[in-house]
Each structure stands twice: as structure tokens, then as C-alpha cells.
Amino acid sequence: MLSWVIVAQRRDPRTQPCSVSGCQGEVTRSLSYRKVRDALSEHGIQEGRRAHLCKPHYKEFKKATKGERTIDRLTW
Ligand SMILES: [Zn+2]
Numbered sequence: 001m002l003s004w005v006i007v008a009q010r011r012d013p014r015t016q017p018c019s020v021s022g023c024q025g026e027v028t029r030s031l032s033y034r035k036v037r038d039a040l041s042e043h044g045i046q047e048g049r050r051a052h053l054c055k056p057h058y059k060e061f062k063k064a065t066k067g068e069r070t071i072d073r074l075t076w
Pocket residue numbers: 018019020023024025053054055056057
């Protein structure tokens with residue numbers, strides 16, 4: 001696991017692939033790692049200070065964070 005982090009840090013951030021493990025999508029957004037990890041917890045998110053997401057995964061992230069709020073309201 002640790003070696004993964006080292007490899008990720010060595011990479012040029014501009015050419016870094018999506019932080020979702022197994023996804024090679026082109027990164028369009030850089031977000032807080034914790035937020036992404038919480039929102040996309042079913043995916044393996046590569047650890048780091050920032051998480052980089054491709055377009056489809058960013059959409060999923062936005063959906064997930066919106067969904068949380070809706071669920072909060074529904075269970076209230
Ligand atoms: Zn992705």
C-alpha cells in the first residue's frame with residue numbers, strides 16, 4: 001500500500017489518472033481526498049492530500065454528496 005502512495009507522488013499531477021482505483025480516466029477535478037473518500041466509499045480511492053477525479057467520477061461524487069443531504073432530510 002505504501003509503495004502505491006510513493007508512485008502517486010512521483011507522478012506529474014497534470015498527467016495523473018483518476019484517483020478511483022482501476023480508473024484511467026482523464027482528470028478534470030481536484031478535490032479534498034477526505035470528501036471524495038467519504039462520498040465514493042464503495043470505490044477504492046488512492047490515498048493522498050488531494051483526490052483527482054475524471055468527469056464521470058466527479059459526477060458520481062456530486063450525486064453522492066447531494067444524495068447524502070436528501071437522505072438526511074428523508075430520515076428526519
Ligand atoms: Zn474515474
